[in-house]
Amino acid sequence: MSTYNFDYLDELEAEAIHILREVAGQFEKPALLFSGGKDSITLVRLAEKAFRPGKFPFPLVHIDTGHNFQETIDYRDKMIERIGERLIVGSVQESIDQGKVVEQTGKNASRNALQTVTLLDTIAKYQFDACIGGARRDEEKARAKERIFSVRDEFGQWDPKRQRPELWNIYNGKIHKGENVRVFPISNWTELDVWNYIRRENIELPSIYFAHEREVITRNGQLMAASPFLNMDDEDIVFRKQVRFRTVGDMSCTAAVESEAVLIDDIISEISSSKISERGARMDDKVSEAAMEDRKKGGYF
Amino acid sequence: MNILKFFTAGSVDDGKSTLIGRLLYDTDSILADQLEALQSSNRKNDDGTIDLAILTDGLRAEREQGITIDVAYKYFQTDKRKFIIADTPGHIQYTRNMVTGASTANLAIILIDARNGVVEQTIRHSYLVSLLGIKHIVVCINKMDMVDYSEAVYQSIIDKYKVLAQQLKLKDVNYIPVSALKGDNIVQNSDRMEWYDGESLLHFLEKVDTDNLDKSQLARMPVQWVIRPQTDELHDYRGYAGRVLSGTFNLNDKVTILPSGASSTIERIEFFDQAPDAAHAGQSVTIHLKDDVDISRGDTIVNATALPQESKLIEADLCWMDGRALDTSIMYLIQHNSKVTKCKISEILHKVDINTLEKHAADEFKLNDIGRVIVKTADALAFDLYDDNRANGSAILIDSRTNLTVGALMFRAAVE
Ligand SMILES: Nc1nc2c(ncn2[C@@H]2O[C@H](COP(=O)(O)OP(=O)(O)OP(=O)(O)O)[C@@H](O)[C@H]2O)c(=O)[nH]1
Ligand SMILES: [Mg+2]
Numbered sequence A: 001m002s003t004y005n006f007d008y009l010d011e012l013e014a015e016a017i018h019i020l021r022e023v024a025g026q027f028e029k030p031a032l033l034f035s036g037g038k039d040s041i042t043l044v045r046l047a048e049k050a051f052r053p054g055k056f057p058f059p060l061v062h063i064d065t066g067h068n069f070q071e072t073i074d075y076r077d078k079m080i081e082r083i084g085e086r087l088i089v090g091s092v093q094e095s096i097d098q099g100k101v102v103e104q105t106g107k108n109a110s111r112n113a114l115q116t117v118t119l120l121d122t123i124a125k126y127q128f129d130a131c132i133g134g135a136r137r138d139e140e141k142a143r144a145k146e147r148i149f150s151v152r153d154e155f156g157q158w159d160p161k162r163q164r165p166e167l168w169n170i171y172n173g174k175i176h177k178g179e180n181v182r183v184f185p186i187s188n189w190t191e192l193d194v195w196n197y198i199r200r201e202n203i204e205l206p207s208i209y210f211a212h213e214r215e216v217i218t219r220n221g222q223l224m225a226a227s228p229f230l231n232m233d234d235e236d237i238v239f240r241k242q243v244r245f246r247t248v249g250d251m252s253c254t255a256a257v258e259s260e261a262v263l264i265d266d267i268i269s270e271i272s273s274s275k276i277s278e279r280g281a282r283m284d285d286k287v288s289e290a291a292m293e294d295r296k297k298g299g300y301f
Numbered sequence B: 001m002n003i004l005k006f007f008t009a010g011s012v013d014d015g016k017s018t019l020i021g022r023l024l025y026d027t028d029s030i031l032a033d034q035l036e037a038l039q040s041s042n043r044k045n046d047d048g049t050i051d052l053a054i055l056t057d058g059l060r061a062e063r064e065q066g067i068t069i070d071v072a073y074k075y076f077q078t079d080k081r082k083f084i085i086a087d088t089p090g091h092i093q094y095t096r097n098m099v100t101g102a103s104t105a106n107l108a109i110i111l112i113d114a115r116n117g118v119v120e121q122t123i124r125h126s127y128l129v130s131l132l133g134i135k136h137i138v139v140c141i142n143k144m145d146m147v148d149y150s151e152a153v154y155q156s157i158i159d160k161y162k163v164l165a166q167q168l169k170l171k172d173v174n175y176i177p178v179s180a181l182k183g184d185n186i187v188q189n190s191d192r193m194e195w196y197d198g199e200s201l202l203h204f205l206e207k208v209d210t211d212n213l214d215k216s217q218l219a220r221m222p223v224q225w226v227i228r229p230q231t232d233e234l235h236d237y238r239g240y241a242g243r244v245l246s247g248t249f250n251l252n253d254k255v256t257i258l259p260s261g262a263s264s265t266i267e268r269i270e271f272f273d274q275a276p277d278a279a280h281a282g283q284s285v286t287i288h289l290k291d292d293v294d295i296s297r298g299d300t301i302v303n304a305t306a307l308p309q310e311s312k313l314i315e316a317d318l319c320w321m322d323g324r325a326l327d328t329s330i331m332y333l334i335q336h337n338s339k340v341t342k343c344k345i346s347e348i349l350h351k352v353d354i355n356t357l358e359k360h361a362a363d364e365f366k367l368n369d370i371g372r373v374i375v376k377t378a379d380a381l382a383f384d385l386y387d388d389n390r391a392n393g394s395a396i397l398i399d400s401r402t403n404l405t406v407g408a409l410m411f412r413a414a415v416e
Helices: A008-026 A038-051 A070-083 A092-097 A115-126 A191-201 A264-273 A291-297 B016-026 B032-039 B060-065 B092-103 B120-131 B151-167 B201-207
Strands: A030-033 A060-064 A087-091 A130-132 A149-152 A180-183 A212-219 A222-225 A239-245 A255-258 B003-010 B072-077 B082-087 B107-113 B136-142 B173-177 B220-222 B225-227 B239-243 B248-250 B254-258 B262-270 B278-280 B284-289 B300-303 B309-320 B332-336 B339-353 B358-360 B370-383 B394-398 B405-414
Touching: A008 A038, A008 A130, A008 A191, A008 B225, A008 B239, A008 B284, A030 A038, A030 A115, A038 A070, A038 A191, A038 B225, A060 A070, A060 A092, A060 A115, A087 A092, A087 A115, A092 A115, A191 A264, A212 A255, A222 A239, B003 B016, B003 B092, B003 B120, B016 B072, B016 B082, B016 B107, B016 B201, B082 B092, B092 B120, B092 B309, B107 B120, B120 B151, B120 B309, B120 B370, B136 B151, B136 B201, B151 B173, B173 B201, B220 B239, B248 B262, B309 B339, B332 B370, B332 B405, B339 B394, B370 B405
Parallel strands: A030 A060, A030 A130, A060 A087, A130 A180, B003 B082, B003 B107, B107 B136, B136 B173
Antiparallel strands: A149 A180, A212 A222, A212 A239, A222 A255, A239 A255, B072 B082, B220 B300, B225 B239, B239 B284, B248 B278, B254 B262, B254 B300, B262 B284, B309 B370, B309 B405, B332 B339, B332 B394, B339 B358, B339 B370, B394 B405
16 A cells, blocks of 8 residues: 555545535536635635636625725735636625615624625526535534535525435535525634645735734724724724734624734744634624524525 | 544433533633633533533524534644544434434544443444444443442443444444543543543544545545536646545556446546646545546546446445435435436345344334345446445435435445
8 A cells, every 4th residue: 555645634625625526516506605715715726726727617706795805805806817717796785775685773783794685696696506605614603513515495594403414425415496505615624724724825815814004993892993884983992003804704893803923824823822713703703692503594604 | 643533422411512522621622702602601510610512512402402403513633633523413313413423433432321321322323333334432431420430330331332342343442431521531531530541532532543534445536527628728638527535546557437337547647736646545636548438427437457346236224314204116316426326225125123233124214214225226336335445335315306315325235
């Protein structure tokens, strides 16, 4: 028997590529949900490894809340140009203009919850039967329960009590018309695995992941980037701070962390010693103990 | 560093979730904000300490009922190894979720409540562990704190289990007395059980020798996708993309393509921007062949000198996983790697009575039933026996009326 080097990152990578190719083989109209965050950037690299020199058998879909960090949008556009794949943008602003959703008001207003409607509309419009996402099971306790091929009903709902058995590495993607499957190729990766992979593969990231100085305010005990998307009032004191973002979502719900980490090595050692989880920086998860489960039942990513 | 995948099994309330919570807690794998959420939760132990089970019981219904309904996956690492844990439910009603968690694992932790000893679910789960061919087993006799850490109690339970292990032909069975609640012998060796001179659970898990991947000599790669760029400069490019299930493919190896039986030679192996000389079990690669053969998704590329079996009639063990009973008169779909074809269960050979482990004739197969059947497939499958090659010896059954996965199949023989 020959020996070969196959460490844990190789194993996670091979599993993810296998899953992506199953999506290509099993579905008519798949899509890759691209958020501009490190996890979906990792998915793009994995898709390159799965399908090059061919084209991706799916477009990238970005659900644009209109409240993105500009750095994310710049990164997205540059990346699309480099990889030469198709990008579809679903706009939350459009959903608001069409009266399909109503903008939240008040201090903690965010468009995060509104995304679900735009996502479901986009899925319906293009009739996607599978949506690949970058969610990981280590992120959150409801996610820890989800299958790699996760079937959603016509209304996008996840039913955690009726998940299909998922055996060995065999993924059942059979669905009825109107249903669709959310597929999570990096389910078994941890945050640290993603960073180690990004370092190993030399993948470029949006600059906001690295420490930089920016204007922030304190909101509910967390640092938030000062921006026109945040409902600020006289009580909010804006100050400058060296920060970075550990997870990148909407500007109105993603908190920054104080950080000196300007290089990827710094980030990896920072995360290794951190005592706070990545999702600790997401206001959207703090609402209740079952916040993520409830959003998933409603059709969220 | 490599990965060990394991899962916990055992009856309801034997302490599976608590044990995992304890492992995470005592290895310092729980982050401050998660701990905070635990501390503020309403579900507490009687003495007011935090209930570690809610770390994995992530669904609202699970927390409300204090039971596990579906598998939860947890991740942690030590200096020695990375671990992927599947916390599976003990309730018989959720056995299919237990099998889901077990199917990808290479080690099983079977918990037994020291007060109750071996019970029906212990037998059921141990039987499933033997069917699924899990190579390593650790039997944790839990709740030792409730039996005064008594060696006699421990000894009488493991004596009973040893009989069961022998009946089931389980190999590599190890025993550890623990208290998941108090942390005895989980990460640190307990000083409340001086009579036990073995290792703590964590130490055992760190050093147990497991090959994550099947490295048998049977080289097999099911084709998942054909890469055909069809651009001017890559006009003739035809790459067969898939994951090597087992064995190794080398450049210039003679291969056979099944089911057509066509033969060819490996011309080139690609992995993104690399062109390695070999592709090994577990790797996702792209293979190019010297000859222009017709290959599509569902076909399998295999080593020409070690062919798998090919048959339309296969004897297999079946775990039934659907509320609607098996119907031998209708057609199901069978999915074997990337291949899907129609099938029927043409015969039920026997069902296994979980309490006695006896086989008996049956004409009914209901939720959680386990037994031996004959599958008749529309197209022949190219398979290996499950015990020789797990990845190429397993398949799922799909009910095309509901699209649900209704059965797990482990191939035991081709029927002549
Ligand atoms: N005294 C004592 N109690 C324990 C121990 N381990 C678990 N328990 C208690 O047993 C009860 C059930 O524990 P769980 O961890 O939820 O059991 P489980 O095996 O995961 O149950 P299911 O997942 O529903 O099958 C809880 O009240 C635990 O606190 C132990 O070592 N000693
Ligand atoms: Mg449990």
